[in-house]
Amino acid sequence: MAVVTHQQALTIYSPIKPEQLGALRETLQTVAADVSGNALLPFGQFPQLHFARLLILDETRPVTSDQQRDLEETPIPAHLALLCNVDAPLDDFITALAESEGPGLDAIFSHCEAYPVAELRNTQSRRDYLRYRQISEAAFYVNTIGRSVNQIRQEAKLRQAIEEFLDQHSWTGRSASETRQQIIQFVQSTPELSWATMPAPQPPLWWKIREKAHFIGVAILGLVLGILLSPLILLIILILRSKEKRDPVERIRPSTQRLNYLRSFEDHWAHNQFSAVGYIKSGWARLISLRVALAVVNFGVRHLFNKGNLTGVKTIHFARWIFIDDKKRMLFASNYDGSLESYMVDFIDIVWWGLNLVFTNGYGYPRTRWIIFEGARDELAFKNYIRNHQLHTQVWYSAYPELTAVNINNNQAIRAGLSGNMTEEEAEVWLQRL
Amino acid sequence: MQQLELQDIQGLIIRGYGNLSAASFLLLQIVDQKRARTWLQKISEQITPGDQRPDRESLNLAFSFPGLVALGLDKTVLDGFSEDFQAGMVTPHKQRALGDSENSAPEHWAWGGAADPAATVHILLMVYAIDEERLKNLTDELQAGFSAGGVKQIHQTLKTVRLAKPKEHFGFRDGLSQPLIEGLSKAQGVDAALPAGEFILGYRNAYGLFTERPLVPATAPYADALPQAEGVDDPEKRDLGKNGTYLVFRQLEQDVKGFWDSVLQATASQDGSKNSQAAIRLAAKMVGRWPSGAPVTLTPERDDPELAEDNSFNYHQNDEQGLKCPFGAHIRRTHPRDSLDPDPGSQKSLDFADRHRILRRGRVYGEPLAPSLQPEEIMAAEDQGERGLHFICLNANISRQFEFVQQTWANDPRFNGLYADPDPIIGPGGTFTQQARPVRKAHHQLPRFVQVRGGGYFFLPGIRALRYLAQAE
Known part of the structure; x- marks a missing residue:
């Protein structure tokens, strides 16, 4: 078997035909009933697939509060997201998906807009569709880069x-x-x-050199840009500081009913999945801040925290941050060990600063101070924020649910x-x- | 440092009444809201406050969430109680998290588990006395007032016994390691004392914040008897939670014979002959303490009664590899000290573990298999009767404290790098691995020794809050 150099993320984000929403839910239930071996899309058949999930993001609700008005003037239609973590090359996996036996993708994505009509469905058109609906992640964390499903x-x-x-x-x-x-x-x-x-097979020399070159090149570039643009960076920090004092903070406690529903899918395996969505605060300063924060995260996890330890947290398999809906919203998805309570506690006690750096740009996030302080340290507000933004994931697959x-x-x-x-x-x- | 209002805090938070050796727990239901309020007003005069050290008897009282609903508390106030308290102990997810499955599933519980409203516990009355006679008198007196007081007892009295030394039924010294609370005399000069808000509502917790608690508008009737709420934007709120806390009750039946039979079996030599010393050693490794209470971390090979009360130890420096105290041992996982990420052995690790402490106030029930509680005598004794622990713990945040310890540390078979090892004492059964040189010794398929027989989450109010609850409508 060829050496696996690294892992890649696949994100397919597709608007759902409104009248098909109910049928899609039913289809997903069929898949979820036997996620590994179901007749529609048996995820267990892909040897390079670590984790996969399918989730529906409901149509956004009409505006309810004045503070939110600038964020959601027009509702965003319901979308289906397919998220996979696979061994490189991603292209092979996309082809395998497009070729998959049985109704496969068709049964699921035919409920979505712009999926090829029945008579035009073939490997090529399915692959084109996936490529068309694929969005790239802004940051992607892999616990240990290079370790394949097979290994x-x-x-x-x-x-x-x-x-x-x-x-x-x-x-x-x-x-x-x-x-x-x-x-x-x-x-x-x-x-x-x-x-x-x-x-275990090691990645080839060319790969290692490429990674090292990327590390050095981007580090130097970042440093130079950081120095050259320091007045601008300072300005943005000051703008954000003044904004964060006034930004609205959500004070909603999730209901027991909602929590019990979300919990009913949790703690069945050694790990759990987490999916969440939220609006990004409006304004150019926020968008720049978020893009820079995620670029820093992406650089850090690719080169520094790629051996099973994310600054003291050793329980995360994969995580990704994705801009969706013309960068109005962000989708976050991860696979982590143990309970959500312990996952949240790790955030609050250990990586609060990293969480704040990114999520301070999220609408309703607990109030931060100078971007990285406080925020997630407000235990209860943070836990409520997490639960309020969590999405129900209809289908979730793990290649090694006991580990x-x-x-x-x-x-x-x-x-x-x-x-x-x-x-x-x-x-x-x-x-x-x- | 925050000044604790001891006169308003129920005594059980401050002390376990070790001098009052007799205790009973009564499970009550409110049948007449109006009369129950009057009864509660009267009872509130008898509740032992924390600034008194009772030498004869003591009374403490807590409500379940359905109890507060039955009392007719306003919905907006009810909503202020923590979600985990409101959700209770018996949802399907809680069963998974707490390990309450099979014989321990709530549908088999003697109390607290049934969906039947007629069996719903509303009030937990905790009665303590210096001796059984005084306990009986006090209990009789209380029971005589139930009917007129609009409450009824819905389950037989949960009795307790006092075992020698004080041990639990397996034969081990228990209750040795308790968190110290800032502001109490015992904690003076102790660095490791924890902020009061970890165990008492209305005070700052380990994050420097106030754990969520029910608030009442200052304009509500009788609200002026309640203290002003600290740490909220709205100064017109009164704090119904202040000086109260959440109480977790679990009736845990112990299979004492099964426990000792299993460790005897696991340590039997190849010809099948059993060795009680080897069995005691394995049992001590499973607990993390010898029967005397001496930690195996400090005395790994034999019991040393001199170290029985020595609790000043950590794991990392002394025993990083678990060769003295196995990673899976009950006390190394329910109170891991400095052994976990981030940075085992550091202050960061200690701080992390300190966010998950509980104050234990349980009492043993049922006659011991052998009165001496010596393991050899327990092993030789005939099995009869029912025995266990009325596990009671106090915490301000049930999900971060009790539930976290139970789910993430005790029940999770993959705790701290393990694979298939749940807590060998209170867990659902599985493998117990003893780290050793050159390689570990694994004991597979150990059964479950502790079954859950009942339980619930309760709110143990401050004394003013109790009076408010007895008045407000």
């Missing part, structure tokens, strides 16, 4: 097999090196695990430890991963 699944099986092997024997009194050798021998002598004694990101990283390290030499101390540390 994740294989290494989970490997760990399980080693655990069972360990359970069958007594290890008391043996040295770490000896124990490790026994494990290696076990793996070597098990034909279906023999791949594991080779280190947390920490588990996956540990499995990877177990496999890595099967090759190469180790001192007794190194072997001791490695064995603690089991």
